[in-house]
Amino acid sequence: MNKSISIARYHPEQDNQPRLQAYQVQSDHSTSVLDALLQVQQQDPSLGFRWSCRMAICGSCGVMVNGIPKLGCKTFLRDYPDELTVSALAHFAVEKDLIVDMQPFLQHLNAVKPYLINSEQSAEPHRQTPAQLAKYQQFANCINCGLCYSACPQFGLNPEFLGPAAITLAQRYNLDSRDQGKAARMPQLNGKNGVWSCTFVGFCSDVCPKKVDPAAAINQGKVASAGDFIISMFKS
Amino acid sequence: MSDKPVSNKTAPGPYQPVMHRYWWLQHRYFRLYMLREATVLPLLFFIGCLLYGLYCLGQSEAQWQGWLAFMAQPWVVLLNLLAFIASLFHAKTFFELFPRVMPLAPAGFMIAGQWLATLLVAAGLIVILGGWI
Ligand code: SF4
Ligand code: FES
Numbered sequence: 001m002n003k004s005i006s007i008a009r010y011h012p013e014q015d016n017q018p019r020l021q022a023y024q025v026q027s028d029h030s031t032s033v034l035d036a037l038l039q040v041q042q043q044d045p046s047l048g049f050r051w052s053c054r055m056a057i058c059g060s061c062g063v064m065v066n067g068i069p070k071l072g073c074k075t076f077l078r079d080y081p082d083e084l085t086v087s088a089l090a091h092f093a094v095e096k097d098l099i100v101d102m103q104p105f106l107q108h109l110n111a112v113k114p115y116l117i118n119s120e121q122s123a124e125p126h127r128q129t130p131a132q133l134a135k136y137q138q139f140a141n142c143i144n145c146g147l148c149y150s151a152c153p154q155f156g157l158n159p160e161f162l163g164p165a166a167i168t169l170a171q172r173y174n175l176d177s178r179d180q181g182k183a184a185r186m187p188q189l190n191g192k193n194g195v196w197s198c199t200f201v202g203f204c205s206d207v208c209p210k211k212v213d214p215a216a217a218i219n220q221g222k223v224a225s226a227g228d229f230i231i232s233m234f235k236s
Numbered sequence: 237m238s239d240k241p242v243s244n245k246t247a248p249g250p251y252q253p254v255m256h257r258y259w260w261l262q263h264r265y266f267r268l269y270m271l272r273e274a275t276v277l278p279l280l281f282f283i284g285c286l287l288y289g290l291y292c293l294g295q296s297e298a299q300w301q302g303w304l305a306f307m308a309q310p311w312v313v314l315l316n317l318l319a320f321i322a323s324l325f326h327a328k329t330f331f332e333l334f335p336r337v338m339p340l341a342p343a344g345f346m347i348a349g350q351w352l353a354t355l356l357v358a359a360g361l362i363v364i365l366g367g368w369i
Binding site: 012013015016017018029030049067068090091092093094095104130131134148153156157200202203213215216217220222223 | 248249250251252255258260262263264266269273286299333336338339346347
């Protein structure tokens with residue numbers, strides 16, 4: 001079946017803003033948006049986009065499909081019988097066509113110290129019970145695709161906002177029984193670009209391809225931040 | 237003369253997207269969110285009514301009767317009805333969101349639940365297979 005698809009093209013040396021270009025692709029029941037982009041690239045090798053695994057695990061193929069953030073490899077043409085417009089992820093600077101600058105996103109991830117902080121020096125492995133694992137496991141499923149940032153109007157309005165995935169990652173380590181770094185992470189979460197910038201729009205959890213539920217993590221972070229504040233009142 | 241393509245930009249570089257004022261009209265999810273935020277308006281009106289009623293009650297009977305008459309006006313009833321619907325809507329969203337933000341079922345329970353489910357399925361299989369053999 002022939003299908004028409006519009007792609008937002010942007011050439012950094014020629015364009016002032018992205019422009020839509022229409023292409024024809026062959027589509028059957030199993031054609032994903034990523035497959036369609038690869039077909040277009042055969043016709044027009046100048047089209048730029050990112051992809052790697054084709055199986056929703058590397059997190060590099062994020063695009064807007066009809067204005068909603070999606071993984072190209074996990075979104076199928078069969079679900080878009082009418083028009084289909086693919087553009088670069090929202091709220092990020094567009095480098096070329098569908099390629100965005102993920103640097104701000106990576107910086108925010110880094111800002112929350114996303115690793116185990118533990119001063120205990122021991123050659124023994126840190127054992128963890130299934131119950132301890134269950135506390136953070138869902139938040140550890142993030143593949144860093146950035147879709148939640150494109151879904152978040154607060155990040156769009158304030159690029160300094162730590163954002164869904166970074167706060168989720170902080171929460172993931174704060175809940176880990178092997179970690180002792182919570183005190184080092186809380187200042188970031190309590191700060192003006194931390195959890196309180198979130199107004200619970202909730203769209204991030206809707207678009208997350210891994211059901212991480214970042215909105216829940218952020219609001220758990222609010223509870224933790226409020227607790228942190230009360231404790232600090234008694235300490236001083 | 238160079239034969240490079242003519243650029244209409246002074247310096248090549250990435251495109252910085254701008255969020256326009258009406259971003260929330262973009263799609264259904266954002267419109268619903270704005271509606272949720274807007275439900276606070278009829279609720280504020282309801283609280284105003286309530287406080288005013290309390291004040292009237294403290295003044296005189298005539299004032300109280302006046303307040304009752306005010307409350308019976310169709311537009312006031314309509315606004316309060318809106319406030320009622322808004323609070324029901326909030327109650328619904330609250331009960332949907334609460335368990336996600338405050339995971340009340342402690343992890344231990346959930347794991348016990350999983351074991352229980354495993355046991356039940358295993359017992360079921362044994363009974364079925366046992367009966368069959
Ligand atoms: S939380 Fe979900 S949407 Fe956000 S980066 Fe992780 S996997 Fe992607
Ligand atoms: S190509 Fe890896 S997630 Fe889509």
